[in-house]
Amino acid sequence: MATFLYKLGRLAFRRRHFAALIWVALLTLAGVGAASAPVAGSSSFSIPGTEAQKAFDLLESRFPGMSADGATARVVFKAPAGEKMADKDNKATVEQAVKVLGTGSEVTSVTDPFKAHAVSKDGTIAYASVKYDVSGMELKDASKDALKAAAEDARHSGLTVEVGGDALQATPETGSSEVIGIAIAAVVLVITFGSLIAAGLPLLTALVGVGIGVSTITALASVLDLGSTTSTLAMMIGLAVGIDYALFIVSRYRAELAEGREREEAAGRAVGTAGSAVVFAGLTVVIALVGLSVVNIPMLTKMGVAAAGTVAIAVLIALTMIPALLGYAGRRVQPAGQKSRFLGGGRAAKKAGKPNMGTRWASFVVRRPLAVLLLGVVGLGAAAVPAASLQLGLPDDGSQPTSTTQRRAYDLLSEGFGPGFNGPLMVVVDAKASDAPKTAFSTVHDRIADLKGVVSVSPAAPNKAGDTAMITVIPDSKPSSVTTEDLVHTIRGAGGDIKAETDATVLVTGSTAMNIDFSQKLNDALIPYLALVVGLAFLLLIVVFRSILVPLKAALGFLLSVMAALGAVVAVFQWGWLSGLMGVEETGPIMSMMPIFMVGVVFGLAMDYEVFLVTRMREAFVHGEKPAQAIVTGFKHGARVVTAAAVIMIAVFSGFIGSSESMIKMIGFGLAIAVFFDAFVVRMALVPAVLALLGKRAWWLPKWLDRVLPNVDVEGEGLRALDDKAREGDEDRKLVGV
Numbered sequence: 196m197a198t199f200l201y202k203l204g205r206l207a208f209r210r211r212h213f214a215a216l217i218w219v220a221l222l223t224l225a226g227v228g229a230a231s232a233p234v235a236g237s238s239s240f241s242i243p244g245t246e247a248q249k250a251f252d253l254l255e256s257r258f259p260g261m262s263a264d265g266a267t268a269r270v271v272f273k274a275p276a277g278e279k280m281a282d283k284d285n286k287a288t289v290e291q292a293v294k295v296l297g298t299g300s301e302v303t304s305v306t307d308p309f310k311a312h313a314v315s316k317d318g319t320i321a322y323a324s325v326k327y328d329v330s331g332m333e334l335k336d337a338s339k340d341a342l343k344a345a346a347e348d349a350r351h352s353g354l355t356v357e358v359g360g361d362a363l364q365a366t367p368e369t370g371s372s373e374v375i376g377i378a379i380a381a382v383v384l385v386i387t388f389g390s391l392i393a394a395g396l397p398l399l400t401a402l403v404g405v406g407i408g409v410s411t412i413t414a415l416a417s418v419l420d421l422g423s424t425t426s427t428l429a430m431m432i433g434l435a436v437g438i439d440y441a442l443f444i445v446s447r448y449r450a451e452l453a454e455g456r457e458r459e460e461a462a463g464r465a466v467g468t469a470g471s472a473v474v475f476a477g478l479t480v481v482i483a484l485v486g487l488s489v490v491n492i493p494m495l496t497k498m499g500v501a502a503a504g505t506v507a508i509a510v511l512i513a514l515t516m517i518p519a520l521l522g523y524a525g526r527r528v529q530p531a532g533q534k535s536r537f538l539g540g541g542r543a544a545k546k547a548g549k550p551n552m553g554t555r556w557a558s559f560v561v562r563r564p565l566a567v568l569l570l571g572v573v574g575l576g577a578a579a580v581p582a583a584s585l586q587l588g589l590p591d592d593g594s595q596p597t598s599t600t601q602r603r604a605y606d607l608l609s610e611g612f613g614p615g616f617n618g619p620l621m622v623v624v625d626a627k628a629s630d631a632p633k634t635a636f637s638t639v640h641d642r643i644a645d646l647k648g649v650v651s652v653s654p655a656a657p658n659k660a661g662d663t664a665m666i667t668v669i670p671d672s673k674p675s676s677v678t679t680e681d682l683v684h685t686i687r688g689a690g691g692d693i694k695a696e697t698d699a700t701v702l703v704t705g706s707t708a709m710n711i712d713f714s715q716k717l718n719d720a721l722i723p724y725l726a727l728v729v730g731l732a733f734l735l736l737i738v739v740f741r742s743i744l745v746p747l748k749a750a751l752g753f754l755l756s757v758m759a760a761l762g763a764v765v766a767v768f769q770w771g772w773l774s775g776l777m778g779v780e781e782t783g784p785i786m787s788m789m790p791i792f793m794v795g796v797v798f799g800l801a802m803d804y805e806v807f808l809v810t811r812m813r814e815a816f817v818h819g820e821k822p823a824q825a826i827v828t829g830f831k832h833g834a835r836v837v838t839a840a841a842v843i844m845i846a847v848f849s850g851f852i853g854s855s856e857s858m859i860k861m862i863g864f865g866l867a868i869a870v871f872f873d874a875f876v877v878r879m880a881l882v883p884a885v886l887a888l889l890g891k892r893a894w895w896l897p898k899w900l901d902r903v904l905p906n907v908d909v910e911g912e913g914l915r916a917l918d919d920k921a922r923e924g925d926e927d928r929k930l931v932g933v
Contacts, residue, residue: 196471196474196907197467197468197471198467200466200467200470200471200474200514201463201464201466201467202463203466203470203514203515204462204463204464204465204466204467204470204514204518205459205460205462205463205518207462207466207514207515207516207517207518207519207522208458208459208462208463208518208519208521208522209459209522210519211518211519211520211522211523214515214516214518214519215516215519215520215523217515218403218407218512218515218516221407222403222406222407222410225406225407225410225411225414226406226410228410228411228413228414228415229409229410229411229413229414231414232413232414232415232416232417241492241493241494242492242709242712242713242716243491243492243493244491244716245709245712245713245715245716246687246702246703246704246708246712247702247703247704247705247708247709247711247712248704248709248712249702250621250623250702250703250704250708251704251709253623253625253663253702254623254663254665254704257625257658257660257662257663258658258663258665265303265326265327265328265329266326266327266329266333266334266360266361266362267324267325267326267327267360267361267362268324268325268327268342268358268359268360268361268362268363269322269323269324269325269358269359269360269604269608270292270296270322270323270325270342270345270346270349270356270357270358270604271320271321271322271356271357271358271359271604271607271608271611272285272288272289272292272308272320272321272322272323272349272354272355272356273319273320273354273355273356273607273611274318274319274320274354275353275354275355278319279318279319280308280314280318280319280320280321281309281314281318284352285352285354286309288349288352288354289307289308289309289321289323289349289354290307290309291348291349292323292345292346292348292349292356293305293306293307293308293323295341295344295345295348296323296325296341296342296345298341299325299327299338299341299342300335300337300338301327301328301329301334301335301338302325302326302327302328302338303326303327303328304324304325304326305323305324305325305326306323306324307323308321308322308323309321311324315610315611315612317611319611320607320608320610320611320612321611322608322611325342325360325362327362334362338362339362339363342358342362342363343358343363346358346600355607357600357601357603357604357607358600358601358604359592359600359601359604359605359608359617360592360601360604363600363601374850375846375850376846376847376848376849376850376851377398377434377846377847377850379842379843379846380398380438380842380843380846380847381394381395381398383839383842383843383846384397384398384438384442384839384843386839387442387446387835387836387839388445388446388449389529390527390528390529392524392527392528393445393449393524393528393529396441396445396517396520396521396524396528397437397438397439397441397442397445397517398438399520400437400441400512400513400516400517400520401433401434401437401438401441401509402434402437403512403516404433404437404505404508404509404512405429405430405433405434405437405505407508408429408430408433408501408504408505408508409426409429409430409433409505411504412425412426412429412501412504413426419497420493420497421497421501424498424856424858424859425497425498425501426501427851427854427856427859428498428501428502428859428862429498429501429502429504429505430505431847431848431851431859431862431863431866432480432484432502432505432506432796433502433505433506433508433509434847435800435843435844435847435848436477436480436506436509436800436803436844437509437512437513438840438843438844438847439803439840439843439844440473440476440477440509440510440512440513441512441513441517442836442839442840442843443469443472443473443513443807443836443840444465444466444469444470444473444513444514444517444518445465445517445521445528446469446531446836447464447465447468447469448461448462448465448518448521448528449528449529449530449531450465450530450531450832451464451465452528452529452530452531453530453531458521458522458525459522462518462521462522463518465518466514466517466518468814469807470513470514471810471907472806472807472810473510473513473514474510474514475735475736475739475806475907476802476803476806476807477506477507477509477510478735479732479735479736479798479799479802479803479806480503480506480796480799480800480802480803481503481506481507481799482728482731482732482735482799483728483732483794483795483796483798483799484499484500484502484503484506484795484796484799485499485500485503486499486724486727486728486731486795487499487500487724487791487792487795488500489720489723489724489727490716490717490720490724490791491716491720492713492716492717495788495791495792499795502796506799550831551831551834551835552834552835553830553831553832553833553834553835553838554827554830554831554834556830556834556879557826557827557829557830557831557834557883558827560826560880560883560884560887561823561826561827561883561887564883564884564885564887564888565884565888567880567881567883567884568880568881568884568885568888570880571876571877571880571881571884572755572881574876575755575756575758575759575872575876575877576755576759578759578760578762578763578872579755579758579759579761579762580762581762581763581765581766581769581770582758582761582762582765584765584769584770585761585765585769585785585790586675586769586784586785587714587717587718587784587785587786587787587789587790588675588710588714588783588784588785588786588787589710589713589714589784589786589787591605591617591618591674591675591706592604592605592617593605593617593673593674593675593781593783594781594783594857595781595857596781597781602781605617609673612669613650613669613671614671614672614673614676615650615669615670615671615672615673615674615679616650616669617673617674618670618673618674618675618679618705618706618707619667619668619669619670619705619707620667620668620669620670620682620683620686620703620704620705620707620708621665621666621667621668621703621704621705621708622639622643622665622666622667622668622686622701622702622703622704623663623664623665623666623701623702623703623704624636624639624655624663624664624665624666624699624700624701624702625662625663625699625700625701625702626662626663626664626697626698626699627662627663628698628699628700629697629698629699630698631697632657632661632662632664632699633657633661634697635693635697635698635699636655636657636664636666636699637655638693638696638697638699639655639666639693639699639701640652640654640655640666642689642693643666643668643686643689646682646685646686646689648670648671648672648678648679648681648682648685649668649669649670649671649682650669650670650671651668651669652666652667652668652669653666653667653668654666668686670682674706674707674710675710675783675784679707680711683703683707683708683711686701686703687701687703689701690702690703710787713787713788714787717787717788717790717791720791721790721791721794724791724794724795725794728794728795728798729750729753729798732746732750732798732799732802733746733747733750736749736802736805736806737896737900737904738904738905738907739806739810739907740809740810740813740894741813741894741896741901741904742893742894742895742896743895743896743897744889744892744893744895745809745886745893745894748882748885748886748893749801749802749805749809749882752801752805752873752877752878752881752882753797753798753801753802753873753877755872755877755881756797756801756869756872756873756876756877757793757794757797757798757801757869757873759868759869759872759876760793760797760865760866760868760869760872761789761790761793761865763864763865763868764785764789764793764861764864764865764868765785767779767864768782768783768785768861768864769782769783769784769785770782777852777860777864778852778853778860779860785861786857786858786861786862789861789862789865792862793862793865793866793869796866797866797869797870797873800844800866800869800870800873801869801873801877801878803840804837804840804841804873804874804878805878805882807833807836807837807840808829808830808833808834808837808878808879808882809829809882809886811828811829811832811833812825812826812828812829812886813825813829813894814829815828815829816894822886822887822889822890822891822893822894823887823890826883826886826887830883834879837874837878837879838874838875838879840874841870841871841874841875844867844870844874845867845870845871848863848864848866848867848870849863849864849867850863851863852864852867
């Protein structure tokens with residue numbers, strides 16, 4: 196592989212105009228496609244194979260015209276102190292608001308609180324339910340404006356009016372912190388390279404790669420049903436790996452220049468050596484992201500595949516566009532150890548100075564491996580402790596900031612109708628196989644009404660055919676509580692007896708039931724997913740490092756870092772530690788997909804640093820150095836660059852903490868802290884400590900396996916052979932000349 200990539204790097208350097216033109220053309224094509232495509236909405240949320248999804252599908256087929264995923268809004272009214280909603284003026288205001296709300300072109304129904312018995316027992320709070328025929332993200336601005344205007348007009352009469360539901364759902368914004376993250380990355384690159392030109396190349400290529408990836412996602416959003424969150428996550432991961440991969444290529448190029456190679460040769464060797472590490476690091480990330488498809492949740496699959504595509508683009512750009520741009524830059528990219536005139540007067544670093552920080556740190560770890568190992572493991576173990584109290588759920592209006600009208604509507608409904616009112620359960624009764632559907636409906640209603648934890652049960656609402664009915668159940672606990680989850684399981688358990696008696700099938704759905712099924716499906720898929728991803732990556736790393744213990748150590752280190760990162764997420768977003776600093780206004784359960792998403796993404800990113808750092812050690816060991824010295828050599832050449840790459844990735848991920856979307860905020864923080872733990876504790880401390888303790892055993896591989904495995908030549912032995920041939924050719928020419 197090293198020889199192939201070496202030739203590719205030289206070709207891109209030599210044919211730089213052609214290479215650059217291809218990427219500019221792809222960026223233009225993707226940009227045009229994105230500009231002409233419809234605006235991305237929210238992707239349809241489905242969980243195949245779950246009871247809640249089966250009930251939704253049944254509703255769509257048995258209740259024609261009903262949109263199960265259509266937007267909803269609850270306009271909540273509260274009377275002034277000392278007044279009731281039934282007072283003449285207050286009632287007239289509400290009726291006028293209901294009349295106005297019903298005139299919307301996308302509105303399918305509006306309920307009058309006084310006719311639908313939607314007034315609290317004390318008479319002070321009432322609500323009107325509005326249903327639309329499209330999702331919240333697809334709702335026209337005119338419909339949203341009409342909803343806001345109706346609420347504002349009612350406020351003028353003295354009522355407190357708030358609007359809940361997903362009808363006012365807004366496109367998530369990342370805020371200025373994303374730009375700050377990129378700015379920090381730029382500063383780190385300038386410090387690392389000592390040159391504005393060299394620092395600008397990774398940023399430029401990363402932005403091109405992300406531009407192509409995100410524009411392609413935007414162009415295909417309506418065709419493939421991709422939500423806005425998909426492009427945000429692709430941007431987050433694409434930026435981080437794009438900068439890092441380019442950073443490693445440019446850094447190796449400058450090191451080759453420092454050894455006296457010509458620029459085209461240096462570009463070829465940089466792509467042949469560091470490029471091999473980039474390819475395998477990228478493969479681990481792609482495997483981890485595409486592996487999310489085993490969960491069988493379409494939304495998660497699309498997010499993973501889209502992000503994996505952006506990572507693949509980042510790898511290709513690093514291998515082809517970087518050497519092309521290095522050709523354009525010429526002498527403006529200085530050899531390693533030299534600074535540009537603007538930043539350092541063009542001076543060269545001292546050749547015989549003291550060892551760099553990476554060398555000194557690695558030497559210390561090699562001398563004290565057991566102490567470093569114990570300290571690192573204990574520290575990560577302490578950080579992982581909060582993960583033991585992890586509570587999973589999906590965000591709803593109750594998790595939004597108190598400054599939003601959705602949260603205030605949520606609180607008003609809880610005040611007037613109880614905490615369970617914000618998470619009603621929808622029970623669907625399929626009596627098509629029953630001889631007495633009405634009796635079946637009545638039986639289900641009565642059985643549920645007798646259950647503990649149920650506040651109220653609505654009368655069965657049958658469809659026109661009379662073979663299916665909907666029953667709304669209000670629990671006495673909030674949607675995210677364990678009590679509500681137990682009630683859902685109790686109703687489903689009672690469905691077996693009801694079916695035996697009436698031949699009617701009972702299904703429980705609604706947003707609360709969907710969240711419960713979603714969390715359960717993710718929990719069930721976590722172990723198989725972990726086994727698949729870690730197993731495939733383990734095999735890949737065996738091929739790369741030609742060792743059994745090194746990949747095993749890499750996987751165990753990853754588990755430590757991801758558990759510590761989950762502990763930090765729980766401490767901030769569930770316990771509220773440092774929540775003000777992170778902009779977390781409301782604490783609550785951790786997003787259900789967070790553990791499995793972090794396992795996938797963090798594993799891929801963790802293997803990046805493993806590959807980049809340990810391949811340098813492997814290279815030194817293969818070329819004759821003793822195990823301890825190989826560790827020091829690997830850190831001498833790789834620690835500075837890996838540190839810079841980690842800081843850049845942390846900065847990019849931290850930039851998304853400023854997002855208005857709680858899911859993006861949580862993922863940004865989780866990935867940033869995971870990279871910190873993995874890069875600076877696991878890879879920079881535990882890895883050299885374990886390798887120092889293992890010695891030569893770290894690179895052991897059974898002979899039979901060594902014969903079976905393909906030789907991918909990550910260490911660049913093929914390039915060394917080219918050197919030998921070149922030297923032999925020079926000697927032959929000298930002899931002929933004599």
